[in-house]
Amino acid sequence: MMGNIDLASKIAEKLPSELTHFIHLAGEVAEQQGQHLYLVGGVVRDLMLGQANLDLDLVVEGNAIDLARQLGKLNDQCQVTTHPQFQTANLQWSRWRVDLTTARAESYAHPGALPTVQPGSIKDDLCRRDFTINAMAADLSPDRYGALLDYYGGVKDLQAKVIRVLHEKSFTDDATRILRGIRYEQRLSFRIEPDTLELLKRDTSLLDTISGDRIRHELELILDEACPEKALGRAAELGVLPKIHLSLKGNDWLKQKFEQARRLTAPNLPSVGLYLALCAYHLTGEEVEQLISHLRLPKTLAVTLRDSVAVRGKIKTLADAKIKPSLIYRRLDGYSLLALMTNLIASDDNTTRQHIQQFLSKLRHVKPVLTGNDLQAMGIASGPAIKEVLWLLQAARLDRQATTKRDEEQLVKDWLTSNQTPPSHS
Ligand code: ATP
Secondary structure, three states: OEEEEEOHHHHHHHOOHHHHHHHHHHHHHHHHOOOEEEEEOHHHHHHHOOOOOOOEEEEEEOOHHHHHHHHHHOOOOOEEEEEOOOOEEEEEEOOEEEEEEEOEEEEOOOOOOOOEEEEOOHHHHHHOOOEHHHOOEEEOOHHHOOEEEOOOOHHHHHHHOEEOEOOOOHHHHOOHHHHHHHHHHHHHOOEEOHHHHHHHHHHHHHHHHOOHHHHHHHHHHHHOOOOHHHHHHHHHHOOOHHHOOOOOOOOHHHHHHHHHHHHHHOOOOOOHHHHHHHHOOOOOHHHHHHHHHHOOOOHHHHHHHHHHHHHHHHHHHHHOOOOOHHHHHHHHOOOOHHHHHHHHHHOOOHHHHHHHHHHHHOHHHOOOOOOHHHHHHOOOOOOHHHHHHHHHHHHHHHOOOOOOHHHHHHHHHHHHHHHOOOOOOO
């Protein structure tokens, strides 16, 4: 289906006027240079669905770097970044970011390989895309502005609400599309079309050929969705989740805990770290290490996962209703906040939850008034004794045995008496 659908009015209606103005102008500048410019990918899909999407991807039949530089000159505030080795550029100004790519054709040497790329037409460029609904473009040339290009049946599939690959080697070329397909299916409440589903099942094992970095990227995209548990549940059902790690589960427990995580962090969405730590909550220490190294998780995420499992190991001791606040502090101090939130959400015991909550909201902020210098001035020798007395004061504060500076000073005097430390004159 070509040229029958005009997206011009949808662009004007759904995109902010600043962006509409920009793409209009960009189409004219490209034309003056004898190049053709197109709006492609997710934004076109979403415009067809009547939704706004501010991630603009533009493809030019010509030279993306030259065009980006020309466009950058039209706006003082615009920052242009170019990547000549990929023939891509991006433009950033105020709140906006636009990606610009040279139209290209791709071929794959073997499954899991990165593609070999050469310049191509817009049709070639759309042909290398993951699904028909993502393989549409809107022409931005002034005389065809807004005309839809749909070589692969994207409109029909949008209407039928199906996710369909463009050709039967699609998942073989790039198995990350398996995770992408599941993500779009669940986000849009579509269905993976039966032939595509067969291909997906046939090629699931090829996920083993994909680097940990690329799998992590796709997993992060899933965890960035409004309800990631839907895609994780579907990935589990299709036997795809064990390809990320054998012990990951996309079950009802996870669904319930993800919902709880959203309630806890509202109005913000939970971070990828919190979701990931919930996914990994039931893994053994060894399995967590496998996951960290397989996905090459960055340090902060790795710490969250390790801490979360370490706190889980102590969680039973927090179920005692009579436990002193200073002991709660000792058990939970030093772990990342996300790991504590993970345990707060994951635990089903009310007392344990109250204790973690108490640590997060109050106990972790409690500090004695007296400092190390004060203690030295009172005659405590520098070194381990200072640390010991500071903790004694902190514990007394936590357990409400000391509430004033005077209480703390009295505790120091008592300690000095019982430890018979000679006063320091230094
Ligand atoms: P989202 O709505 O999640 O942002 P998007 O469609 O904008 O989705 P991106 O990941 O930004 O997705 O990718 C932009 C476009 O690039 C996609 O619409 C798709 O056409 C294409 N694309 C991205 N990844 C792949 C892939 N692995 N294989 C083929 N095409 C891809």
